[in-house]
Every structure is written in structure tokens, then in C-alpha cells.
Amino acid sequence: MMFAQVLIVLVLFSGRECGMISNGDLINRVVNALNAVLNFISENVDDMNVDGLFGVALAEAHLLKIRELKRENDSYEFLSNQASEILKQIRWDRKNLSPNYKMCSYQKSFLIFSVYISVFLVKTFLLNVDIWKKNIEFTRGRMHTVEPPFQANTCSQYLNLMSNAYFREGFSDECLSRIINGSRRKEKNCHLDKFCFKYVMESKLMLGYGLTHKVLLLQVAKALGCKWNTTPKITKYCSHVLWEVRQDSNCGFIETLDDLFIEQILLCGSEGFLEFFQPSWIEHVLRLQSQFGCFGTLADETEMVRTKREANYIKFGCTDHATGLAAATLSLFLRILLLTK
Numbered sequence: 091m092m093f094a095q096v097l098i099v100l101v102l103f104s105g106r107e108c109g110m111i112s113n114g115d116l117i118n119r120v121v122n123a124l125n126a127v128l129n130f131i132s133e134n135v136d137d138m139n140v141d142g143l144f145g146v147a148l149a150e151a152h153l154l155k156i157r158e159l160k161r162e163n164d165s166y167e168f169l170s171n172q173a174s175e176i177l178k179q180i181r182w183d184r185k186n187l188s189p190n191y192k193m194c195s196y197q198k199s200f201l202i203f204s205v206y207i208s209v210f211l212v213k214t215f216l217l218n219v220d221i222w223k224k225n226i227e228f229t230r231g232r233m234h235t236v237e238p239p240f241q242a243n244t245c246s247q248y249l250n251l252m253s254n255a256y257f258r259e260g261f262s263d264e265c266l267s268r269i270i271n272g273s274r275r276k277e278k279n280c281h282l283d284k285f286c287f288k289y290v291m292e293s294k295l296m297l298g299y300g301l302t303h304k305v306l307l308l309q310v311a312k313a314l315g316c317k318w319n320t321t322p323k324i325t326k327y328c329s330h331v332l333w334e335v336r337q338d339s340n341c342g343f344i345e346t347l348d349d350l351f352i353e354q355i356l357l358c359g360s361e362g363f364l365e366f367f368q369p370s371w372i373e374h375v376l377r378l379q380s381q382f383g384c385f386g387t388l389a390d391e392t393e394m395v396r397t398k399r400e401a402n403y404i405k406f407g408c409t410d411h412a413t414g415l416a417a418a419t420l421s422l423f424l425r426i427l428l429l430t431k
């Protein structure tokens with residue numbers, strides 16, 4: 091009895107002292123959610139597109155890092171094995187990787203130089219867990235204050251702004267394959283053509299997926315060892331992403347932005363910016379999970395922020411994109427909850 095009381099006091103104290111999220115119940119809920127989403131994916135691997143499976147590779151990388159620190163607990167080993175099994179189950183001959191361009195004259199001339207993403211490149215680079223297994227320094231205070239890029243005084247103005255944000259996903263894929271190809275050269279300059287260079291490096295204001303994909307491309311370049319100074323750009327772009335997430339959160343989370351929300355938290359959160367781990371944001375991701383374990387966030391296609399080619403319905407109203415990325419996001423949450431405890 092006495093011992094129990096002392097223990098409770100200690101728990102309260104340690105929680106208060108470091109001011110961190112230290113919630114055993116939350117950890118268990120994240121573990122259960124992760125288990126459910128990995129089970130779902132493992133039963134539907136053939137329906138998952140490459141983006142979704144990329145999420146599983148990131149999930150495994152985070153889970154392997156957790157295992158290095160929590161060797162005594164079998165739960166984490168179980169989860170990382172689950173992710174690893176999924177990646178082994180992929181039947182590559184069933185994956186369609188060719189970009190689905192809508193041809194316009196500009197793109198036609200651009201396509202002459204196209205380097206398509208092949209199964210080989212995806213397998214060897216993008217879905218290679220070792221590349222993504224990295225140490226992360228989780229800190230607060232590196233985000234810049236940003237000037238709101240556009241005026242949005244109300245939630246409907248904000249949604250309108252995001253809905254009209256223009257972004258061509260095929261173009262970002264094009265730049266992605268250029269980075270991967272560039273990283274295979276010995277000198278690792280990962281040279282980009284003028285268009286991709288402008289997209290990745292120039293500060294032209296973008297919103298939504300246009301912005302998260304800038305972060306993603308920099309992260310891929312960094313992971314593949316390109317000799318770029320990625321840190322200042324990533325910090326700058328993520329500061330803008332944080333502004334967006336805060337708008338969304340202040341609006342009580344706009345349903346049509348939920349898929350984007352998962353991507354935002356995952357990509358910028360992977361840089362260790364603790365600003366992206368508000369308890370209510372973690373709760374929101376948990377709430378988005380369906381009873382079947384998958385995540386469905388294409389609320390209404392007609393008012394979709396942008397036709398997301400890389401998101402497809404699988405079943406139960408879920409999409410491969412949100413489901414795969416959510417697996418990675420939940421693994422990242424678990425990593426943070428366990429490490430900052």
C-alpha cells in the first residue's frame with residue numbers, strides 16, 4: 091500500500107518535472123492502433139500503392155530504432171517484424187509505377203528528359219529501410235516564426251486557399267527519380283535540372299502537398315547521401331508547414347485536409363521538431379483510424395484539395411496513401427512517447 095502510494099507520487103512528479111507527454115495509456119493506444127493498421131496492410135498488400143508501402147518502410151525504420159532502446163519488450167519486436175513481413179510480401183509485378191501524366195505541351199517537351207521511377211529504384215532506394223533508420227534529435231525551438239504566406243482570416247478562407255493550391259504530383263515524382271538517379275553517381279552531387287532545382291530550392295511560396303513534397307525531396311536527398319545542405323531549407327519549409335497545421339488545428343481539423351495532416355506531421359515530425367507533437371494532434375490521428383484498422387481520409391472527392399493521384403480507395407472508404415503514412419506516423423509517435431518519457 092505504502093509502496094503503491096510512493097510510486098504514484100513518483101509517477102506524478104516525473105511527469106510534471108520534464109513537462110513531456112508521459113502517458114502510459116496513450117502509449118498503449120498508439121501500440122494498438124499500430125498493430126491494427128499493420129494487420130490491415132498485411133492483409134491488403136496487393137491493394138497498397140508505392141506511396142502507402144513507403145509508409146511501411148518508414149514505420150519499420152522507426153520501430154527498429156525503438157527496439158534498439160527497448161530490447162526488453164517483445165511488443166516492439168513484434169511490430170517491427172510485422173512491418174518487415176509486409177515489405178517481404180510485396181509482389182512487385184503487380185505494382186504500377188509509371189506516372190499517369192496528363193500530357194500538355196509543356197510536359198511533353200519535359201518528358202523527353204524523363205527518368206521514370208522503376209521497380210528497381212523503388213526497391214533499392216525508397217523502400218530500403220536501412221536508408222531511413224537514422225538517429226533523430228527531438229528538440230523544440232528550431233522553428234522560425236513565419237509570415238502567413240497568404241491572408242486567411244476565417245476557416246473557410248483557409249480551406250479555400252488550400253483547395254486552390256496548385257501542385258502537379260507527376261512533376262514531383264520526376265524530381266524524385268532525378269534525385270535517386272543522381273545519388274547513384276560516385277560524386278553524389280545529385281544534380282537537378284533547372285525546373286526541379288527551382289521547385290526544391292527556391293522559396294516560392296507553396297501550400298499543402300506542394301510544400302510537403304519539397305520537404306520529402308530534401309529528405310530523400312539527405313537519406314541517399316546527396317551533398318546538399320538540406321537543413322536550412324527543411325527548417326524553413328517545416329516552419330511554414332507548422333503554420334498550416336496550426337490553422338487546420340485552430341479550425342477544429344478540416345476533414346478534407348486530414349490526409350495532408352498525416353503527411354505534414356510525419357514528414358516534419360521525422361526531423362525531430364517537437365512542435366509537431368501536440369497531444370491533441372496525436373489524438374486526432376488516432377481518431378482518424380477506422381474500426382478496420384485502415385485510414386480513410388478522402389472525405390469527399392469532389393471537394394478534394396487536389397486530385398491526389400497517389401491515393402486510391404482500397405476498402406471501407408480507406409485509402410492506401412493515408413493508411414500507409416499513418417503506419418509511419420504512429421511509429422513515430424511511439425518513438426517519441428517512449429524516448430521522451
Ligand SMILES: *[C@@H]1O[C@H](CO)[C@@H](O)[C@H](O)[C@H]1NC(C)=O
Pocket residue numbers: 117118121162163164165166
Ligand atoms: C511492453 O509494451 C507494451 C506496449 O506499450 C506494454 O503494454 C507492456 O506493459 C510492456 N511490457 C513490458 C514487460 O514492459
